[in-house]
Amino acid sequence: MAAFERILVTGGAGFVGGHLCGALAEAYPQATLSLLLRPGERGGHEAFAAAVADLVDEAAIDALIARVRPDLVVHLAGQSSIGQALHAAEMTWRANFHGSFALGAAVARHCPTAAFLFASTAAAYGASFRDGVLNEDAPLRPLDFYSRSKVAAESALSDLLAAKGRLVVARPVNHSGPGQRNRNFALASFAAQIAAIETGRAEPRLVVGDLSKARDFLDVRDVVDAYMRLIEKARDLPASVSIFNIASGTAHRLEALLERLRGRAKAQFAIEVDPALLRPGGSDLASVACDATRLTEATGWRPRHDIDDMLQALLDDARAAQTQAATATS
Numbered sequence: 112m113a114a115f116e117r118i119l120v121t122g123g124a125g126f127v128g129g130h131l132c133g134a135l136a137e138a139y140p141q142a143t144l145s146l147l148l149r150p151g152e153r154g155g156h157e158a159f160a161a162a163v164a165d166l167v168d169e170a171a172i173d174a175l176i177a178r179v180r181p182d183l184v185v186h187l188a189g190q191s192s193i194g195q196a197l198h199a200a201e202m203t204w205r206a207n208f209h210g211s212f213a214l215g216a217a218v219a220r221h222c223p224t225a226a227f228l229f230a231s232t233a234a235a236y237g238a239s240f241r242d243g244v245l246n247e248d249a250p251l252r253p254l255d256f257y258s259r260s261k262v263a264a265e266s267a268l269s270d271l272l273a274a275k276g277r278l279v280v281a282r283p284v285n286h287s288g289p290g291q292r293n294r295n296f297a298l299a300s301f302a303a304q305i306a307a308i309e310t311g312r313a314e315p316r317l318v319v320g321d322l323s324k325a326r327d328f329l330d331v332r333d334v335v336d337a338y339m340r341l342i343e344k345a346r347d348l349p350a351s352v353s354i355f356n357i358a359s360g361t362a363h364r365l366e367a368l369l370e371r372l373r374g375r376a377k378a379q380f381a382i383e384v385d386p387a388l389l390r391p392g393g394s395d396l397a398s399v400a401c402d403a404t405r406l407t408e409a410t411g412w413r414p415r416h417d418i419d420d421m422l423q424a425l426l427d428d429a430r431a432a433q434t435q436a437a438t439a440t441s
Contacts, residue, residue: 115139115142115182115183115226115342116141116142116143116182117142117143117145117179117180117181117182117183118135118139118142118143118144118145118181118182118183118184118185119145119146119147119162119176119179119181119183119184119185120132120135120144120145120146120147120159120184120185120187121146121147121166121184121185121186121187121188121210121214122147122186122187122188122189122230123146123147123155123156123159123185123187124146124148124152124153124154124155125187125188126290126291126292126293126331127187127230127286127331127334127335128146128155128187129154129156129290130290130331130332130335131185131187131335131338131339132144132146132155132156132158132159133156134335134336134338134339135185135339135342136156136158136159138339138343143160143179144156144158144159144160145159145160145161145162145179145181146159146160146161146162147162147163147164147166147175147188148161148162148163149163149164149165149166150163150164150165162175162179166188166206166210166213166214167205167206167209167210167213168213169213169216169217172213172214172217173213173216173217173220173221175217176214176217176218176220176221176222177217177220177221180221180222181218181222181225182222182224182225182226183225183226183227183228183342183345184214184218184225184226184227184228185228185230185338185342186211186214186227186228186229186230187230188206188210189206189207189210189211189230189261189264190202190203190206190207190257190260200256203256203257203260204256204260206260207257207260207261207263207264208260208263208264208267211229211264211267211268212264212267212268212271215227215267215268215271215272216271218271218272218276219271219272219274219275219276223272223274223275223276224275224276224277225276225277226276226277226279226342226345226346227268227272227276227277227278227279228279228281228338228341228342228345229264229265229268229278229279229280229281230281230283230338231261231262231264231265231280231281231282232257232258232261232282232283233245233282233283233284233285233327233356233357233358233399233401234253234254234255234257234258234261234399235251235253235258235261235262235265235282236249236250236251236252236253236282236401237251237252237253237254237255237258237396238252238254238396239251239252240396240398240399240400241396243400244360244400244401244402245356245400245401245402246356246401246402246404246405247282247354247355247356247405254396265280265354268280269352272351272352273351273352274351276351277345277346277348277351277353278351278352278353279341279342279345279348279353279354279355280352280353280354280355281337281338281341281355281357282354282355282356282357282401283329283334283337283356283357283358284326284327284328284329284356284357284358284359284399284400284401285326285327285328285329285399286328286329286330286331286333286334287299287328287330287331287421287425288330288331288332288416288421288424288425288428289331289332289424289425289427289428290331290428291331291425291428292428292429292432297319297320297365298328298368298372298422298425299425299429300319301317301319301368301369301372302372302422302425302426302428302429303429303432304317304318304380305317305372305373305376305378305380305426305429306426306429306430306432306433307433308376308378308380309376309377309378309430309433310433310437312433312437315378315379315380315381316380316381316382316383317369317380317381317382317383318383318384318385318388319365319369319382319383319384319385319388320384320385320388320389321365321384321388321389321395322364322365322366322369322384323364323365323366323397324364324365324395324396324397324398324399325362325363325364325365325397325398325399325400326362326363326365326398326399326400327358327359327360327361327362327363327399327400327401328359328363328368328418328421329357329358329359329414329416329421330414330415330416330420330421330424331421332415332416333357333414333415333416334357336412336415337355337357337403337406337410337412338357340406340410340411340412341355341406341409341410343410344409344410348409353409355403355405355406355409356401356402356403356405356406357401357403357406357412358400358401358402358403359400359403359414360400360401360402360403361400362398362399362400363418368418368422369382371418371419371422372422372426375422375423375426376426
């Protein structure tokens with residue numbers, strides 16, 4: 112395990128961050144752990160000290176990095192929902208590009224030899240998915256401003272950090288699992304609705320968008336395992352900028368995944384398509400899947416949770432959330 116003494120995580124109060132911060136705290140018990148939080152933001156892992164600053168406030172981020180001087184930065188923060196991003200261009204660019212630029216520039220000034228893991232997205236390949244399952248050499252042809260902002264951030268961080276540091280760009284596919292309770296994500300929405308129907312707190316009607324799309328899905332625990340393996344190898348990678356897909360290589364139709372969840376449900380329900388949940392034009396893709404051979408060869412990573420493990424954990428977590436809500440209101 113590579114020795115890091117000062118670790119800074121952005122986005123650690125979110126879905127993936129909650130899992131990753133726990134893994135980092137366990138793997139690096141002697142390190143000083145800091146979690147970037149926006150002013151007024153709450154959450155995060157108990158082992159992490161809060162480092163308060165708005166990611167798009169360049170002066171505040173510069174001062175924070177000058178004080179913390181991390182030797183490892185894990186940058187998860189940003190606009191994570193493509194559905195939300197499509198309706199909020201300015202906010203998306205501020206979060207995904209401007210925030211990344213401010214952070215990368217501050218790291219380059221104050222701790223240029225730090226390892227830096229950037230959570231980008233497989234959506235960066237965009238229209239190239241029409242050619243099939245993609246590896247990291249596929250052209251970047253982003254189709255919306257969510258993915259364009261991520262591609263721009265990748266380029267900026269590469270220019271800022273390549274000279275002395277170690278930049279690892281991760282391009283994960285869709286991931287879900289325990290802890291994902293944001294209904295802007297399809298599988299989390301399905302699970303939350305099913306759990307509410309089971310308790311009688313919602314009508315037996317599940318609202319969906321386009322179920323014909325096929326997507327490569329991973330369990331969040333496998334994505335975090337990939338991040339941890341990349342962090343461990345960061346200083347030994349052969350290039351100053353290294354790019355890795357995190358993926359299973361198999362696309363699953365949303366309709367089929369919903370049927371698997373329906374088979375686990377304790378109540379019957381109808382399915383209703385909401386036109387408001389359908390994405391406009393041709394920006395969406397029929398199938399998305401990536402090849403993660405490079406990651407496996409570099410780190411030995413392979414997914415440990417299959418699609419059914421992920422769906423069951425997601426549904427169990429949604430049921431637990433319903434129980435918590437019922438307890439809180441009783």
